[in-house]
Amino acid sequence: MTTDLRLSTDKIVRPDKDRFLNEDNPFEDMMSRFDRAAELLDLEPGLYKILRHPEKEITLSIPVLMDNGEIEVFTGYRVLHNTSRGPAKGGIRFDPNVNRDEVKALAAWMTWKCAVVNIPFGGSKGGVICDPLKLSVAELERITRRYTAGLIGILGPDSDVPAPDVNTNERVMAWVMDTYSMHMRHTVTSVVTGKPVEMGGSLGRREATGRGCMLVTLAALEHLGMRAAGATVAVQGFGNVGSVAAQLLHTQGCKVVAIGDRSGGILNTNGIDVNDAIAYVKQNRSLDGYSKGDRITNDDLLTLEVDVLVPAALENVITRKNAPKIRARVICEGENGPTTAPADVILDDKGVFVIPDILANAGGVTVSYFEWVQDRGGYFWTEASVNDRLQQIMQDSFRAVLELSRRHKVNMRTAAYMLSISRVATVHRLRGIYA
Secondary structure, three states, X not given: OOOOOOOOOOOOOOOOHHHHHOOOOHHHHHHHHHHHHHHHHOOOHHHHHHHHOOOEEEEEEEEXXXXXXXXXXXXXXXXXXXXXXXXXXXXXXXXXXXXXXXXXXXXXXXXXXXXXXXXXXXXXXXXXXXXXXXXXXXXXHHHHHHHHHHOOOOOEOOOEEEEEOOOOOHHHHHHHHHHHHHHXXXXXXXXXXXXXXXXXXXXXOOOHHHHHHHHHHHHHHHHOOOOOOOOEEEEEOOOHHHHHHHHHHHHOOOEEEEEEEOOEEEEOOOOOOHHHHHHHHHHHOOOOOOOOOEEEOHHHXXXXXXXXXXXXXXXXXXXXXXXXXXXXXXXEOOOOOOXXXXXXXXXXXXXXXXXXXXXXXXXXXXXXXXXXXXXXXXOOOOHHHHHHXXXXXXXXXXXXXXXXXXXXXXXXXXXXXXXXXXXXXXXXXXXXXXX
């Protein structure tokens, strides 16, 4: 007999909406979007309570022997938000600004992201408070291995599957896989995704997030009756996601007129040679000193008059302060949480078509799912097959969100949350409560 999840027939009591005016708290910002979608779905109070709280929150002390012989203790986090639809899935980031609220928000975003593209994962996220630029490779390896060992009872192909995130990469994932495998006493490639291809990584994984951004941007332009050929694009963030999105949009005929990274922005109204800029960054590690355009600030980049803006760098870059100045017709959120909840209202009033993060950058987790499937099956696909499958999922997901947006007369973000929450809620109703 299925347990009734309606724990109360009363109206859902939510926190005071005024507390979400703090745009600096990513978890509160994310939950304000969740609350709006839950209200429109008339979500049962019991389910609301379940989905609002992470399943697990873990804080780790990570003692590490540094190269100078001294011991430092780093703090690490891992949050599993929801695993009703399958193993938790989420990246590990190394950054000085990692904090519990950020990791909680990112874990919840992963739950919704996996659900919106309908892959059988839940959401998790992890991070370590450290500055990788000040650490040697050996120190990074020791941090990674101790962090992994501290989570050994949580990680696993059927429980929690990490991936790269801010300041982590294939090499870090290789350390995670090796550490886990040593504890298991056999090689377990499917415990982590984003690995080197030589040890079970998937072809097309590195480009997947940027490719997904390109695919949904083209779908948005088509929906709005705009041609991709000649459409102007500005990309804030020229790391893996931003550079690949810029490169692929360029191949589709778009004109990339601005790019930016932590050193600032470059503007060239005649169009930037994206491949040349990528080669420059590969050699110099940033756009600092790149001379084939005019220097602008990242703040100015965000408010350029362009057809498409791709924020692919940092969270909370579009806020109530600069949203009135946004002049892009389409925003494709390559980064998680680049737009705050108060800014959403302003962008709606301006008629800006926002492709929300949980849809726009879901290409990465989709191909991570492909990698997990390939590892478990021991059979690997061609890059063309990976890209074809990714295209099908991203296009189908965009259409599903757009249809819901039209039917309920809500923006794309609210529709994406409604779709993902309804899918997670349905599984909870079917599974019931274990008592």
